[in-house]
Amino acid sequence: MDDQRYIMTDPTAAEICALVSDQDSLPSTIHGREREIGEYQASRQVSTSEKWLEAPDKIRSEVLTVDKWDDIETELAALNPFDTIGFGGVGSFFVQNGAEALSYNSEQSKSKRYDFESAEGVSVMTTALVKTVVGETFEVSANGKETVADHDCYILSSEPTDSADVLSSRIDTYRLWIDQEYGYPLKHEFGYQLEEGPLDIQRRFEEVEFDTEISDDVFDCTPPEGSTVVE
Structure with missing residues (x-):
């Protein structure tokens, strides 16, 4: 993708969802x-x-x-x-x-x-859950902008509709902070309504860099020396 990324000034929820779903925009x-x-x-x-x-x-x-x-x-x-x-x-x-x-x-x-x-x-770069909450079975709204890890983000709120599957229907409002340049979520807040009570999750990048070189050694799947390998 061209290095000159287009940043939307006042995007609609649909435009932000399209950015999240666009594989070409991702780092x-x-x-x-x-x-x-x-x-x-x-x-x-x-x-x-x-x-x-x-x-x-x-x-x-x-x-x-x-x-x-x-x-x-x-x-x-x-x-x-x-x-x-x-x-x-x-x-x-x-x-x-x-x-x-x-x-x-x-x-x-x-x-x-x-x-x-x-x-x-x-x-x-895109989890199945993020794909779901910006999809047709969720009602999505744009809720302004905020900075996360020194990156400007759009805020999305998603709520399951009646057509959501059984698991997705248990989600309360799922909030995403979407990097304005790359369309990648830098913060998630959501909760599941489970039988024994709510499960609340927050994930937030404190530091993040995009499109930097990563050594192949980082993804080495060799077990650490001395560890026991279990089946």
């Missing part, structure tokens, strides 16, 4: 630090991770700090496509490089490998 790489807060019943999780993404199918997320960590177990865990070995604290990571992936639990010193038939069609 080729992302590198940054993201903070995540999760709250469910009396449990709370707070951590920061360093993240690297390279289109179309490379990603690494490594835990940097843990301010608080309580186990949060909900029925949503069954939707995780990876049978992971659990959260392991500082130094734990997940990495995917095409059809190969690895998760590492630092506290247990255990690694788990994943091999897929193909990574065709994978795009680490």
Whole structure:
């Protein structure tokens, strides 16, 4: 894409959604630090991770700090496509490089490998959930602008309509802060209404860079030396 990116002055919700969905607007790489807060019943999780993404199918997320960590177990865990070995604290990571992936639990010193038939069609720049909340089954509104990690963002609010699927219909208002140049979400706020109470999530980049060179070594799926590889 041309380096001269067009920034909309006062876009409609539909125009912002189109920006989010436009694969050509997205960056080729992302590198940054993201903070995540999760709250469910009396449990709370707070951590920061360093993240690297390279289109179309490379990603690494490594835990940097843990301010608080309580186990949060909900029925949503069954939707995780990876049978992971659990959260392991500082130094734990997940990495995917095409059809190969690895998760590492630092506290247990255990690694788990994943091999897929193909990574065709994978795009680490756009999650299935983001695609859903800017899609036809959600009612979307534009809610102004705000700066996140020194990047100017559009704010979108999405609420499920009657045509949303069973899982999506449990989402309260999902708010996205969309980078104005690249169309990439730099902050998420949303909650699920679950049987035992609400699950509230916030993810926010504290620092982020787009289109910077990332070493191939970052996406190496070799288990750390000394770790036990589990099936």
